[in-house]
Amino acid sequence: MTAFEPAPTAAPLTDAQPGGRDLAVRVRGVTKEFGSGDSVTRALRGVDLDVPYGELLMLVGPSGCGKTTLVSIVAGTLEPTAGDVAVLGFDLVAMSNGRKVRFRRDHVGFVFQAYNLLPALTAAENAAVPLLIAGWRRAEAVAAASDVLDTLGLGDKLTSLPSELSGGQQQRVAIARALVHEPRLLVCDEPTSALDAENGRITMELIQRIAVQPDRAVIVVTHDSRVYSFADRIASMEDGRIDSIAAGPRHVESVSPARPSESL
């Protein structure tokens, strides 16, 4: 962790920041273009976004509006064309590729729409992958991953292959994999889109119950309006921009009186 420099561009928090808490994610004026010349596609057109620690933010919007591009940039898997991105105090724009790899390894957890579990590994082994990437011994990594799976209710499926698990169970393994190394930023891409309503609800409950912590931020990209109720805030995107950010039902429950929609 000492290998990373704090982002010099991270602006100090102001009262305008949601809840007045420290920011885990600070995005300013980010644009992203694909292609060049006449065939250039502008996926992001000057996005500003703040996500404080302890918050579950949902990014919503129609297909092609730039949600996945934005979350890829925040997660450090994609370079912005312009703008500033500070995540967990690190300036991702100034960061070298090698450091970005280590940043993702140490600080970011991923939950993917297609789970992306390794089909040849058991549930426990799949969940242990981030620890193996970090250099843990296999036995210790699998033991730690087994504990997390047990917490997620998959204690009896530790040795099952992904092909032997239901979609909901696979997504729970993916959540265990995302949390096993205790990242400070959890990025979930359409975590419920491949699940039925019940499994989608269970998945979001698990993310909310286990992943949302005071020292961690969670960003969920979703189309699934059924799970909006789990959000602290909901950022709506349209045509490469954030249209509005509304307080989610969870926020409404915890902060009284309810805050109106705010625009950035």
Add this chain to the structure above:
Amino acid sequence: MMWIAWKMLIGNRVKYLGIVFGVVFAALLIAQQASIFCGLMSLTISQIRDTAGPDIWVMDRNVQYVDDIKPLADTELFRVKSVPGVEWAVRFYKGLGRARIEEGTYQQMILLGLDDATLVGAPEGVFMGSIADLRKPDAVIMDDAGYKRTWPGEPYRLGRTFEMNDRRAVLVGLTKASRTFQSFPICYTRYSQAVLFAPPERKVLSFVLADPAPGADPREVCRRIEARTGLQALTRDQFVWKTIRYYLEKTGIPVNFGITVLLGFLVGTAIAGQTFYLFTVENIRQFGALKAMGTSNLTILWMVLAQAMQVGVVGYGVGVGLAALFGQAVRGGLRLSFFMPWQVLAITAAAVVLIVLLASLLSIRKVLVVDPAIVFRS
């Protein structure tokens, strides 16, 4: 992470077996064809190896290989003997003779004439009769393969007679001998007898076999013989390699075998490469996920190379094992020469390493350029 690479590889059994098959095919073909080639080459030098005793072979300057006989004058023996550092030297005849068998059929034979006094160069595997029986009139010792070829289906029997150059020959012994390139029966006899069996020529001495004095360097003695006599003198190993080089350079044998080996290499590389690439493409999202989760490109590179090497080791083992089984199977039955020295194993291993490296090149490029953000695309 190498463990994950290994699990990923064997997790897809069909692809895994497909890649291994490509390597097995190449390793089998390369090892088998190279071993048959080495077997053939060993046939060309079998008579040098089987001629026990002398370390130095002296011959005409223009002799290129062991069957390339250019007769010398008998006096050359004494010139060789007079060279300092030569402990002893004897005459040796090697030629082809035509034998007329009792039944009236003819059989071409390799005729080897040993020094009358010492019988230097006599075969070491006599299993019926004895070498000393060569001193009897008209005596010959034949190799067992030659006996079976001359009298097929008949039991071994000493005392059989046949004619060579209208001279009576009596079989007094049978010996084990290495097969020769020409596959003719081999007849050992005394030098004085051999020149009678052979067609008349003005000069009949084929080689002078010599041995260096104790402590003398055989190569140095050869140089002295050449300087003093103007003949060609080679150590046994030098003559072996000169003969092999002749077949390598002057015949189409290496080209024919080389083409087969090259085909095995290319086909094996194509099968392994294509299947390995498909395997990588199939797992590209998994590699993308690993990269997104913080696996470096260097680690990914090692993972792919580890997968390729794992396939290489298994494919090499199975391929070479099958080639060895083939060699074992044809040892007694088919008249197919098969010799698998360690060099064949080393060359096959090098070829397999090259195959898996080539096969993994496309895959390596694919995984290195894959954008970790691929995992966010559905």
